[in-house]
Amino acid sequence: MGRPREFDIDEALERAMQVFWERGYEGATLSDLTGAMGITKPSMYAAFGNKEQLFRRALERYAEGPASYATRALEEPTARGVAEALLRGAVRTTTLSEGHPGCLTVQGALASSDGSRPAHDLLVGWRNDAGLRLEERFQRAVDEGDLPRDADPVRLARYIMTVAFGIAVQAAGGLGHDELQEIADTALRSWQP
């Protein structure tokens, strides 16, 4: 009923995600966003609500797309395999494009000013959730005997997440895929829970 929209909402969301990825929540202006999405501001507001909700949707898309490695990694049969897959995925995703190196969930809103607090809190929650899922996976590895009984899943998960976040910062600083993978390998070399 009524006139159908002329733009593809998924494609528009993909473009918005790229802009947020590169410029962060506050750094991405509505002009940047709508320009990249190929639509006007009223169309954006009609389709997504406002900038904050657009960011929320873009983060969902990010989680299901570029950051889906984080979920897939949990399915590896061993804890060591999980850690390897996670860091390998972080390296790949943070160096996917020259236009937006780094990780959206890290550089989207790391500092928190008044306007970016909702985005900041959203990203903090997302990163914490990812850490919690990794903790549970490592706990399962302990229960299954894959990790030694005295291994500390929380500690291990926090360590791996920290390295992944550090890789995102290094990527934002210009390090390339191979250099980052070397870092990941170094971090895993010390894998003796």
Add this chain to the structure above:
Amino acid sequence: MGRPREFDIDEALERAMQVFWERGYEGATLSDLTGAMGITKPSMYAAFGNKEQLFRRALERYAEGPASYATRALEEPTARGVAEALLRGAVRTTTLSEGHPGCLTVQGALASSDGSRPAHDLLVGWRNDAGLRLEERFQRAVDEGDLPRDADPVRLARYIMTVAFGIAVQAAGGLGHDELQEIADTALRSWQP
């Protein structure tokens, strides 16, 4: 020669640093800055030039103050001691205040939009310099026989810096001092160059 200024320029710079630390370069507005500094905008411009130069000065103060641990750590007698001191300093500084957890050089301008590109590049350069100094320190350790001949100083330095950056992200996400120190200990446990 003229009327002396009524405010302490060091104290004003300290306040500005705190604001940049908490809110990042773009997130810190001139109102935020001058409000915290206790001066008016024209006074700020007369004393510092503009926002970007104020940020540059605030970063210098940060390097000589809260981040001075990075330089002091290099003076430790062994490479392992250097790594320990560096990560311990990162943990301490990123949890100094509840108002601005994290590291100014990481969250000051991680994503890069048009307006924040100068600040972004400045911080990238600063982080790279810190990494280079660590590389040189580790190379010296190899030369001195403190590290094994086949150790890779560049790789080790990048790894330690990556963990430090990851700690900064975790601190921004709310992790406390003890949890971060546990992460640092885990990262160092794998220290077998």
Add this chain to the structure above:
DNA sequence: GCACTTTGGTACCGAACGGTACTGAAGTGC
């Protein structure tokens, strides 16, 4: 005391911010 320099405060600048009323066209179901 006096000429001079520099201060701090008010009031303002154009531009860009996030967000919206309104309009005319385009398509839908009946």
Add this chain to the structure above:
DNA sequence: GCACTTCAGTACCGTTCGGTACCAAAGTGC
């Protein structure tokens, strides 16, 4: 074809952004 709904675009809203012209007051060196 016709009433209705939803679209896209223009033009605009008030606010805030970084930055500045202007000026009276305050202090300095002589």
